[in-house]
Amino acid sequence: MTRYEALATTLAEEIRAGHIPIGSRLPSLRYVIAQHGVSQSTVLRAYYLLEEWGLIRAEERSGFYVTPGAGIQQAASTQAATLAESAKVDISDLVFSVLDAARHPGIVPLGSAFPSPLLFPSARLLKSLAQGTRSLSPWSTVADLPPGNDHLRRQIVLRYIGTGLSVATDEIVVTNGALEALNLCLMAVTRPGDVIAVESPGFYAALQAIERLDLRAVEIPVDPVTGLDLDALAVALEKHPIRACWFMTNFQNPTGVTLSVEKKKALVELLAKREIPLIEDDVYQELHFSRDRPLPAKAFDTKGLVMHCSSFSKTLAPGYRIGWVAAGRFADRVQRLKLMTTLSASIPVQAGIADYLQYGGYDKHLRKLRNAFKSQLASMDAALRRSLPRDVRWTLPNGGYFLWLQLPNAVDAMALHRRAIGHGISIAPGPIFSATHSFENCIRLNFGHPWDTSIDEAVRVLADILKS
Amino acid sequence: MTRYEALATTLAEEIRAGHIPIGSRLPSLRYVIAQHGVSQSTVLRAYYLLEEWGLIRAEERSGFYVTPGAGIQQAASTQAATLAESAKVDISDLVFSVLDAARHPGIVPLGSAFPSPLLFPSARLLKSLAQGTRSLSPWSTVADLPPGNDHLRRQIVLRYIGTGLSVATDEIVVTNGALEALNLCLMAVTRPGDVIAVESPGFYAALQAIERLDLRAVEIPVDPVTGLDLDALAVALEKHPIRACWFMTNFQNPTGVTLSVEKKKALVELLAKREIPLIEDDVYQELHFSRDRPLPAKAFDTKGLVMHCSSFSKTLAPGYRIGWVAAGRFADRVQRLKLMTTLSASIPVQAGIADYLQYGGYDKHLRKLRNAFKSQLASMDAALRRSLPRDVRWTLPNGGYFLWLQLPNAVDAMALHRRAIGHGISIAPGPIFSATHSFENCIRLNFGHPWDTSIDEAVRVLADILKS
Structure with a gap:
C-alpha cells in the first residue's frame, strides 16, 4: 500500500467510525500534514481517493466535506448472515412486479435500469x-x-x-x-x-x-x-x-x-x-x-x-x-x-x-455522455441534500448512473415503491437486489436522465413520502 | 374422408406395396374410372393428392409416374423401437462437427440449413x-x-x-x-x-x-x-x-x-x-x-x-x-x-x-421465392434421377427446400458426409436428425440454391462416391 492509500484508509476508518461526522469539514491540509508527518501531495492524493470512494466531496474554495455516503456501511454487513447456506432463488415475480410498474409511460424513471435514450447519438x-x-x-x-x-x-x-x-x-x-x-x-x-x-x-x-x-x-x-x-x-x-x-x-x-x-x-x-x-x-x-x-x-x-x-x-x-x-x-x-x-x-x-x-x-460521444452523467449526479446529490431527512445515507459513485440510498431502518422500501408509483415516480427498492429480499430500507435511484423540473419535483415528493 | 381421398389412399397403398413399381406409369384415367366406378374429376383430384404426397410425378403430355419417394417408408418404421423408453440426448458434438465442416466457404452447400441469400430482397x-x-x-x-x-x-x-x-x-x-x-x-x-x-x-x-x-x-x-x-x-x-x-x-x-x-x-x-x-x-x-x-x-x-x-x-x-x-x-x-x-x-x-x-x-417476393424453390426442386430431382443408382429413394416435397433421401442399407451416411466434404460438397447425414443417431443410410439435401453447374456436378460426384 502506498503512503497516500494508507492515509486515506486511516481517514476512512475515522470517518466511518463517526469521529469526523457527516456534513462536517475535513481537517485543513496543514493540520493533517503536521499530524501524520506526510507531504502536501500525499494528503491531497488521499483526499482524492476518499472522494473517489464517495466518502468526501470537494466544495469549491471551502474544502472537503464528509458525504452522506460515509454512514452507509451497515447495509452490507447485515448481509453476511446469508453466507451460512446456499439458497434456491425465488425473485422473478418480485422483480417483474417492480419493473412492470415502472414501464408505464409518463412515470418519472428514477427506478429505471436504463439511462435516457436522448443522450445517445x-x-x-x-x-x-x-x-x-x-x-x-x-x-x-x-x-x-x-x-x-x-x-x-x-x-x-x-x-x-x-x-x-x-x-x-x-x-x-x-x-x-x-x-x-x-x-x-x-x-x-x-x-x-x-x-x-x-x-x-x-x-x-x-x-x-x-x-x-x-x-x-x-x-x-x-x-x-x-x-x-x-x-x-x-x-x-x-x-x-x-x-x-x-x-x-x-x-x-x-x-x-x-x-x-x-x-x-x-x-x-x-x-x-x-x-x-x-x-x-x-x-x-x-x-x-x-x-x-x-x-x-x-x-x-x-x-x-x-x-x-x-x-x-x-x-x-x-x-x-x-x-x-x-x-x-x-x-x-x-x-x-x-x-x-x-x-x-x-x-x-x-x-x-x-x-x-x-x-x-x-470516444467523443463517451466524453459527452460521462460529463452529462457527472453533472446529473451533482444535481441529484444537491436535490437529495436539499430535501431528504438527515439520517438518509448515499454514496457518490465515480461512474455509471446509479445512486444507492440507505434510508432509516424503519422505512420499508417496497411500501415506498408502491406509494411512489402512485405519485407517478418509480424507484428500485432494495429487496429486488438480493435472493433473500433484504435491503428493505435501501433504494437505487437512476441519475441517467437529463436533469429537469420533473425529476427535481420527484425527489421532493419522495422526501415528503419518506417524512410522512 | 372424401371419395378422392379414399381413392388416393387405396392407390398409395398399392404403390407402396410395390404393385405399381417405381418409375412406372400410373394406369390411364379411363382405366381407373372404370375400375373404381368414380368420376374423372375424382381420379384427377386423387392423382393431385398423390403428387402432393410425393408418390407420383406428372410428366408433361405423357401421364403420371411413380416417383422414387414411393419406396421410402421403411426409414420411419425402423424407428418405432425407440418408443420403448425416453432417452437422455447427446447430439451436439455430432451436429457441430457436421455444421462446422459445411461452413467452409466454397463448399457446395447441399447440407446447408439455409437457402441462398441471393434469393432475398x-x-x-x-x-x-x-x-x-x-x-x-x-x-x-x-x-x-x-x-x-x-x-x-x-x-x-x-x-x-x-x-x-x-x-x-x-x-x-x-x-x-x-x-x-x-x-x-x-x-x-x-x-x-x-x-x-x-x-x-x-x-x-x-x-x-x-x-x-x-x-x-x-x-x-x-x-x-x-x-x-x-x-x-x-x-x-x-x-x-x-x-x-x-x-x-x-x-x-x-x-x-x-x-x-x-x-x-x-x-x-x-x-x-x-x-x-x-x-x-x-x-x-x-x-x-x-x-x-x-x-x-x-x-x-x-x-x-x-x-x-x-x-x-x-x-x-x-x-x-x-x-x-x-x-x-x-x-x-x-x-x-x-x-x-x-x-x-x-x-x-x-x-x-x-x-x-x-x-x-x-407476397410478391414470396411468389418469386416459391417459384424459384419449385424449379430448383425439379432440377434437383432430374439430376438425381440422371445420376443416382436405381435403389435410392427420395420424396418430392410440396414446399420448403429440403429433400430426404434414403440410400441403400449398406451406405453409411456419416462416411458419405466425410468423403463428400473432401470433394468440397456438404450434405446433412441422417444421424444428426435423431437422438439415437439412426437413419444411418439417409441424407438431407438442400435445393434452396439457384441451380448451376457446380450443384449439378456435385450431384454427379455424390453419385460416384455412392457407387464406389
Missing part, C-alpha cells in the same frame, strides 16, 4: 447502420454466425488494447446484449443444482438466471464504499462447492462501487487457485468520471478463467442489442450455446455498430 | 430498415421491450388473419429468430428431467435444446410420405409422462412432409385431452408450392395450448434474426423468459421488418 447511429450494411455481402448471413461479424470483433479488441488488455479476437463472441452474454456464460459452466457466488446487493438478472437454471446462490456482501468483501468470499469458497462467480467489478449495480486494482488482482488470484470461473459483468466500464477507464478483473487473468461481458446498450445504442463476451477458455462452449439458442446477433446491426466504432466518433 | 430490406427506423422514437428502447414492436406484431397478426386464423396481438412475442422462440417455449413448459416428444427424423435443434436443458426425449416416427405417426404418439402418451411436444407440421425438416388437415386436427385433440402443450415449429409455412398456405395445427387450438413459432429468416431476411411465437396461454411466461435471457429483439430491425411487411411487397 441516434441519428449518427442510423447513418452507420446504413453505411455498414451497404457493403454487407448477402453471404454474411452464414459467415457472420457466431462468433460474429469480424469487423465488429476487431473493433471490440481495439478497445481492449486501448485499456492495455491483450484479448484475442478468437475469444470474442458477439451476443444480443450483455444480458445474453452473461446467461450464456453461466450456462457454459454450470449444471442444475450447482452453487454460484453472487453479490449482495447485486444485479437482479443474476438472481433470475440462477432461478431459471435451477442453480443455488451464495450471496457475498458488497460494501457500498469498498466493494465486494473478499474475506467473506474466501470463507464461502471454503464452505460451499462454488462452481462460478458472477460479479460486477466497476460501478457495481446497484451500489455504484468500484473494486480497487488491488482487490481485482486478489479476486482473480483467489479464484485462479481453485480454477473457478469468474463471469465479470462490466457494462458500465466506459462510464467513468475519473480520467481513466477502470481496468476489469480480466486484466489480471492468466488462466482464461475470466469471462468479461459487456455491451453497447448502456453507452451507445440501447435497443440495438449488441453485446459481447471475451470468454477466455470458455469461448468455444459459449459460441456453441449461442448457436443453439438464438443462432446469432442481428447481422445488419452488427455491421452498423462496427461502422460506428470505426467512423462514428465513439 | 436485400436492397429493398435495407430501404425498409432506413424507413422504419427514421420515425422510431428514442423511447422505443423501453417501449419495445418484450412482447416487441407494436407495428411489427400487428403486421404478423394480419398474416395470420390472411390464413383465417384469429390470433391476438397479445399472444405474439417477438424473438431473435424462430430458434429463440422454440427454446423459450420449451423452457416455459418444462423443468429438468421432463420428457418431451420429438419427431424422428426431426430438426436437430430440438434435440440440442433437450440436451442443454437436461430433458429426456421420446422420438415419434415420421413417415416421409404421411408424416407424424399419430398412433405411435398415442401409445407414447400412455407410456411416458410427456410434458410437451415439439413438432413441425408443414414441410417438416428433414423429410419435407406436411401433415394433412385431418391429422393436424387429430393431433391437437389428442394433446388437448391431456392438456399437453404443443410447440409448433412452422418456419417453412410460407414456402408452399400449392396455391394455398397450409394451415398450422394452431388453427385448431381452442385451449391456448399450441405455441406457434415462425420467423422471417427462411422467407425474407436471413441474418436479421427476427422471429416470433403466438404463444397462447403461455405468452406471459415466454415474454418473461425473453426479458430474463436476451431482453428484446433488436429494435431498429423490428421496425425495419414491420416497414417491409407493410410496404415492401412481401
Whole structure:
C-alpha cells in the first residue's frame, strides 16, 4: 500500500467510525500534514481517493466535506448472515412486479435500469447502420454466425488494447446484449443444482438466471464504499462447492462501487487457485468520471478463467442489442450455446455498430455522455441534500448512473415503491437486489436522465413520502 | 374422408406395396374410372393428392409416374423401437462437427440449413430498415421491450388473419429468430428431467435444446410420405409422462412432409385431452408450392395450448434474426423468459421488418421465392434421377427446400458426409436428425440454391462416391 492509500484508509476508518461526522469539514491540509508527518501531495492524493470512494466531496474554495455516503456501511454487513447456506432463488415475480410498474409511460424513471435514450447519438447511429450494411455481402448471413461479424470483433479488441488488455479476437463472441452474454456464460459452466457466488446487493438478472437454471446462490456482501468483501468470499469458497462467480467489478449495480486494482488482482488470484470461473459483468466500464477507464478483473487473468461481458446498450445504442463476451477458455462452449439458442446477433446491426466504432466518433460521444452523467449526479446529490431527512445515507459513485440510498431502518422500501408509483415516480427498492429480499430500507435511484423540473419535483415528493 | 381421398389412399397403398413399381406409369384415367366406378374429376383430384404426397410425378403430355419417394417408408418404421423408453440426448458434438465442416466457404452447400441469400430482397430490406427506423422514437428502447414492436406484431397478426386464423396481438412475442422462440417455449413448459416428444427424423435443434436443458426425449416416427405417426404418439402418451411436444407440421425438416388437415386436427385433440402443450415449429409455412398456405395445427387450438413459432429468416431476411411465437396461454411466461435471457429483439430491425411487411411487397417476393424453390426442386430431382443408382429413394416435397433421401442399407451416411466434404460438397447425414443417431443410410439435401453447374456436378460426384 502506498503512503497516500494508507492515509486515506486511516481517514476512512475515522470517518466511518463517526469521529469526523457527516456534513462536517475535513481537517485543513496543514493540520493533517503536521499530524501524520506526510507531504502536501500525499494528503491531497488521499483526499482524492476518499472522494473517489464517495466518502468526501470537494466544495469549491471551502474544502472537503464528509458525504452522506460515509454512514452507509451497515447495509452490507447485515448481509453476511446469508453466507451460512446456499439458497434456491425465488425473485422473478418480485422483480417483474417492480419493473412492470415502472414501464408505464409518463412515470418519472428514477427506478429505471436504463439511462435516457436522448443522450445517445441516434441519428449518427442510423447513418452507420446504413453505411455498414451497404457493403454487407448477402453471404454474411452464414459467415457472420457466431462468433460474429469480424469487423465488429476487431473493433471490440481495439478497445481492449486501448485499456492495455491483450484479448484475442478468437475469444470474442458477439451476443444480443450483455444480458445474453452473461446467461450464456453461466450456462457454459454450470449444471442444475450447482452453487454460484453472487453479490449482495447485486444485479437482479443474476438472481433470475440462477432461478431459471435451477442453480443455488451464495450471496457475498458488497460494501457500498469498498466493494465486494473478499474475506467473506474466501470463507464461502471454503464452505460451499462454488462452481462460478458472477460479479460486477466497476460501478457495481446497484451500489455504484468500484473494486480497487488491488482487490481485482486478489479476486482473480483467489479464484485462479481453485480454477473457478469468474463471469465479470462490466457494462458500465466506459462510464467513468475519473480520467481513466477502470481496468476489469480480466486484466489480471492468466488462466482464461475470466469471462468479461459487456455491451453497447448502456453507452451507445440501447435497443440495438449488441453485446459481447471475451470468454477466455470458455469461448468455444459459449459460441456453441449461442448457436443453439438464438443462432446469432442481428447481422445488419452488427455491421452498423462496427461502422460506428470505426467512423462514428465513439470516444467523443463517451466524453459527452460521462460529463452529462457527472453533472446529473451533482444535481441529484444537491436535490437529495436539499430535501431528504438527515439520517438518509448515499454514496457518490465515480461512474455509471446509479445512486444507492440507505434510508432509516424503519422505512420499508417496497411500501415506498408502491406509494411512489402512485405519485407517478418509480424507484428500485432494495429487496429486488438480493435472493433473500433484504435491503428493505435501501433504494437505487437512476441519475441517467437529463436533469429537469420533473425529476427535481420527484425527489421532493419522495422526501415528503419518506417524512410522512 | 372424401371419395378422392379414399381413392388416393387405396392407390398409395398399392404403390407402396410395390404393385405399381417405381418409375412406372400410373394406369390411364379411363382405366381407373372404370375400375373404381368414380368420376374423372375424382381420379384427377386423387392423382393431385398423390403428387402432393410425393408418390407420383406428372410428366408433361405423357401421364403420371411413380416417383422414387414411393419406396421410402421403411426409414420411419425402423424407428418405432425407440418408443420403448425416453432417452437422455447427446447430439451436439455430432451436429457441430457436421455444421462446422459445411461452413467452409466454397463448399457446395447441399447440407446447408439455409437457402441462398441471393434469393432475398436485400436492397429493398435495407430501404425498409432506413424507413422504419427514421420515425422510431428514442423511447422505443423501453417501449419495445418484450412482447416487441407494436407495428411489427400487428403486421404478423394480419398474416395470420390472411390464413383465417384469429390470433391476438397479445399472444405474439417477438424473438431473435424462430430458434429463440422454440427454446423459450420449451423452457416455459418444462423443468429438468421432463420428457418431451420429438419427431424422428426431426430438426436437430430440438434435440440440442433437450440436451442443454437436461430433458429426456421420446422420438415419434415420421413417415416421409404421411408424416407424424399419430398412433405411435398415442401409445407414447400412455407410456411416458410427456410434458410437451415439439413438432413441425408443414414441410417438416428433414423429410419435407406436411401433415394433412385431418391429422393436424387429430393431433391437437389428442394433446388437448391431456392438456399437453404443443410447440409448433412452422418456419417453412410460407414456402408452399400449392396455391394455398397450409394451415398450422394452431388453427385448431381452442385451449391456448399450441405455441406457434415462425420467423422471417427462411422467407425474407436471413441474418436479421427476427422471429416470433403466438404463444397462447403461455405468452406471459415466454415474454418473461425473453426479458430474463436476451431482453428484446433488436429494435431498429423490428421496425425495419414491420416497414417491409407493410410496404415492401412481401407476397410478391414470396411468389418469386416459391417459384424459384419449385424449379430448383425439379432440377434437383432430374439430376438425381440422371445420376443416382436405381435403389435410392427420395420424396418430392410440396414446399420448403429440403429433400430426404434414403440410400441403400449398406451406405453409411456419416462416411458419405466425410468423403463428400473432401470433394468440397456438404450434405446433412441422417444421424444428426435423431437422438439415437439412426437413419444411418439417409441424407438431407438442400435445393434452396439457384441451380448451376457446380450443384449439378456435385450431384454427379455424390453419385460416384455412392457407387464406389
